Amino acid sequence: MSTKTSQDLATAVMRRLGMLDMNKEPTAAELAHIQDLYTDKLEELTGDDKVYWAAEEIPRAAFGAITRILAEEFCVSMGKDIPTEQDENGTPVSIGNRGLRMLRRHMATVGSGLPTKAVYF
Numbered sequence: 001m002s003t004k005t006s007q008d009l010a011t012a013v014m015r016r017l018g019m020l021d022m023n024k025e026p027t028a029a030e031l032a033h034i035q036d037l038y039t040d041k042l043e044e045l046t047g048d049d050k051v052y053w054a055a056e057e058i059p060r061a062a063f064g065a066i067t068r069i070l071a072e073e074f075c076v077s078m079g080k081d082i083p084t085e086q087d088e089n090g091t092p093v094s095i096g097n098r099g100l101r102m103l104r105r106h107m108a109t110v111g112s113g114l115p116t117k118a119v120y121f
Contacts, residue, residue, distance in 0.1 A: 002059075003057040003060065004058045005056050006034075006035045006038050006055060006056060006058070007031060008063075009035075009063070009066060010030065010031045010038075011025060012067045013034055013070045013071045013074055014030065014074075016067055016068070016071050017071050017074070017075065017080075017083065033074070033077070034070060037070055037074060038066075039055065041066075041069060041070060041073060050103055050107055064099075064102060065100070065102035065103040065106060068085070068096060068098055069096050070099075071099075072094055072095050072097075075095075082094045082096065
């Protein structure tokens with residue numbers, strides 16, 4: 001499985017938001033800010049059992065979802081309006097909510113490879 005890095009993520013976030021031309025890269029400040037948001041979000045999602053990867057090994061299958069989630073976080077931190085996208089039913093939802101739905105769907109179909117704790121009743 002091929003992966004992407006947090007630098008790839010920062011670039012993808014800014015391009016998804018239309019803030020970065022295809023031939024450019026984020027500034028050092030933008031990169032650091034998005035990477036910091038990603039670190040916080042990664043810890044949050046890890047606690048909710050929604051991620052299974054190391055910070056610098058984002059699987060391509062989850063990359064679009066994480067990009068959308070971070071795009072919303074970045075907009076909020078910059079005081080910008082949160083973009084919306086259509087969900088599978090054509091209903092407008094925030095870009096981050098669509099990303100969370102995509103991530104939940106991905107996690108429902110992909111095994112993490114981590115041991116599972118047995119619960120006996």
